[in-house]
Amino acid sequence: MKKIIISGGGTGGHIFPALAIANEIRLRYPQADILFVGAIGKMEMERVPAAGYKIVGLPIVGLQRKFTLSNFALPFKLLKSLAKAKKILKDFQPEVVIGVGGYASGPTLKMATRLGIPTVVQEQNSYPGKTNRLLSKSVSAICTAYEGLESVFPAAKIKLTGNPVRQELKELNLSREEAFACFPALNPAKKTVLVMGGSLGARTLNESVLFVADQLEQENVQVLWQCGKYYFEAMKTEVEGKKNILLTDFIARMDAAYTLADVIVSRAGALSISELCLVGKPTILVPSPNVSEDHQTKNAMALVKNHAAILVKDAIAKEEGLKTAFAVLKDKNQSQLLGSAIKAMAKPNASADIVDVIEGLVASRFIAM
Template identity: 55%
Template sequence: MTTNNKTYKIILSGGGTGGHIYPAVAIANELKSRFPNAEFLFVGAKNRMEMDKVPQAGYKIIGLWISGIQRELTLKNLSFPFKLMSSLWKSRKIIANFKPDVVIGTGGFASGPLLQVATSQGIPSLIQEQNSYPGITNKLLAKKAHKICVAYDGLERFFPKDKIIKTGNPVREDLLHITKKRDEAFEKFSIEKDKKTILVLGGSLGARRINELIEKELDFLLTHNIQVIWQCGKLYYDKYKIYNHTKNIQVHAFINNMACVYAAADIIISRAGAISVSELCIVGKPVIFIPSPNVAEDHQAKNAQAIVDEDAAILITENDLEVDFQNKFTQLIISPEKQQFLGENIKKLAMVDATSHIADVVELLLNKSNK
């Protein structure tokens, strides 16, 4: 890693979900450590969670009036052309005023217009594609982007091969040291050391089908002498908080200290968003993936399948939960050997230096643009 005092200007664009926001923040933090005098600007979508999370991380953000196209026929789609034109116009204004040396897109609604304008003006640009199956926005942007950092093999099916660099996905640095946090985690979450801890994750907003499953299976789960830490999401907390009165069950709308809760967990039930998958590889605990079917190109199922193909996780589709969950969970909870096998295999897939590698690629673009 190099450190110098050049006053680069760097735009990072992405958002809509934590899976797009946290990688962007991780990349910004790494670049800031290398270029302390650099100026950073985030561009996100108005009224999305990045408008709160990015300032909390210490960075300035500007919001665009943009949202995705709904896959169902809906009146909301009628406003999309106007939102796109507005966002392209505002992106031109942002770039003209800020004059970035490089633009980085991590996915989400806002990254499309911003990177489209940047690449059309020849500004060095980098796409950080998190999934094993990219969305249409990044496929279109890839034609003009200078470099594309990916986390999975085989993406030359979608992107120019000479632009692809396999780096992995950026994750929170504190996840690299969770083994040291186990005792702290027991105390923080007030859990018993002689019980297995099941961590249930459905994303920052929550996952309706996973929440319904856990509610239905609570009695079954508790027969296995376990305790459950259940992040149900802020959209569902009011409905499920009543289970905080049940022994060995705790319900959270959102968990800020993910390193600590990962340290507490023995088995994890999770969606299969790209960043979640990358984090769980680093965590190295046995995982049951329940991918969301309500995503573009069914990319969560593809993300999870890539891990299952390495004998490193269990996958249950939403359609199969009724017939498979109890059986597959029981097989896992009664077998310490299987738990160890899956935990060791998923950890082998971790790419712990992803953030640093992506920053290296950004440095190359900066050096070329300033020659």
């Protein structure tokens, strides 16, 4: 492969898979020319160049759920984005176009299909977003992370590949001693609950830690708590002087955090779940209610149906989130069953499998020519 376009973004959940796919392509084809197409003003316009790739932006925006004047400009921005995407495709002449979801992938993949360029959609969630659902009939292939999407995607196009994950998490080679050395404030003799609210944090998960903060000594449990940068200063004040809590806004050594955790409490974003499957630790999922089409609940249910996680609804998570974690810690049999079941759902070679699909499309196009 010589020329590839990857389009999409808007959130880390779209950008990370895009970069992982690009890295796998570059590993196989060091001379490949990879161009990203994003949305002007979105985080991909900074994250992609920082990772060493070129990017151009489309003036596309999303439809606001609430009535706003900006919605009136949407049709004009869509038409302008379609025209710009067509020009980018004609100028760059890619062999394949990959869409990872997000605003920009819609116009880019739509025009690519019209121009007869092979197209691949990478869907991270157990319930597809609107853009990917609309594109599914016209694209060449759809790489999914979950089974059972035949009801929304054409079955013949589906390739079950999983979601790309960070390279360092594919094999956790740290010993517990090495992991605890990365967090010297934690006690290796105590059971550890890892609470992850994402880079910005999750209010409900933070409240759930505060709710049990005074019970931790009695439970002989400690918490490694990633509260997010938005909440850090407030939470720091709340837990001042309290024992058995290590508070941080961001965890750089996630490999160490996962290794030392005895149970994990997390939101149910698609990429978080993919990582948690690789890690294979008992997990309590608290889906965010503030996402489109409640897709985090659908992500979580895909695990719950396989007895691979416990779901705690956001509405009761303040009182029940950490209490559920304590109950799992006390039940060795349940801990082992949850860990084994979630590990069985891991797909560690997702990036490679996705690029295999892409290679197949490009090869079949050249054979047809």
